Amino acid sequence: MRFAVQVEITPREGISDPEGQTIERALPVLGFEGVSRVSTGKLITFEVEADDADAASTIVDDMCQRFLSNPVIEDASAKISDVAVVG
């Protein structure tokens, strides 16, 4: 089976996010008031072949731990869905 994967990488809780902070400081300059907790991250999308959803999840977790994120400074969360087979 083929699965569509979206991996979201965000700074870990407590790790500074200078890019998010800069965006937060810039927004009021443009008149957007009341914005807080701005955070930035990365979105990585791909498709992967696996026997079932559990197997896909195991593969993706391993990818996140070993390569897609750096666990010292980042958290990764993945959304996995079936890819519709188009006839």
Add this chain to the structure above:
Amino acid sequence: MTTVGVIVFPGTNCELDAVSAVQTAGGSAELIWHGEKDLGDVDAVVVPGGFAHGDYLRSGAIARFSPIMDSVARFAADGGPVLGICNGFQVLAEAGLVPGALQKNAGLKFMCQPVKLRVESTSNVVGAQYELGQELMIPINHFEGNYTVGPETLRELVDNDQVFLRYVENPNGSVSSIAGVSNRAGNVVGLMPHPERASNALLGSADGLPMFASLLVSSLVAS
């Protein structure tokens, strides 16, 4: 003569400066392409600065899987002296050979300027020729030099004398102003400043040269 292997990834750009600094310190150096599987007969390793593999995904994230890195990891595990400079530090950190990670500078600015550093430990392969507390003037040249570790690891670093250099004035938001660290054994060191660019008085400072001189001596002890 003592030979230092200088690793070259696609995107590395400080390798010739590193070679020159090694030669100024009295050693010989050879460039080793990242696609090689074996370091060969070298006495020490320098992972120089640049943008290995374009710094894609994260700085050092792809370089750590380059074929040569297994051999570098074995060399380090056997006690061989390894110095990672700037992007080389990021590569060693991603590879888990030194603790911590480097993230974007707190001010979100690329910084290229001489900075004052304080020597916090002399018990590693590049620190032996300095005095504790000695101040050095060495340039930095980075966007992602903001050294980050959790509080527990920081405590371990301090307790085990692994903090090699601190910035006198923190330029990039690094935890505890840390500019350079070693692994627990002291044979692997990573630092963001560029000692090879401060290896000759003609460059404005020769304060970085003792690191290369020390690396050469350490390699004799290790072999």
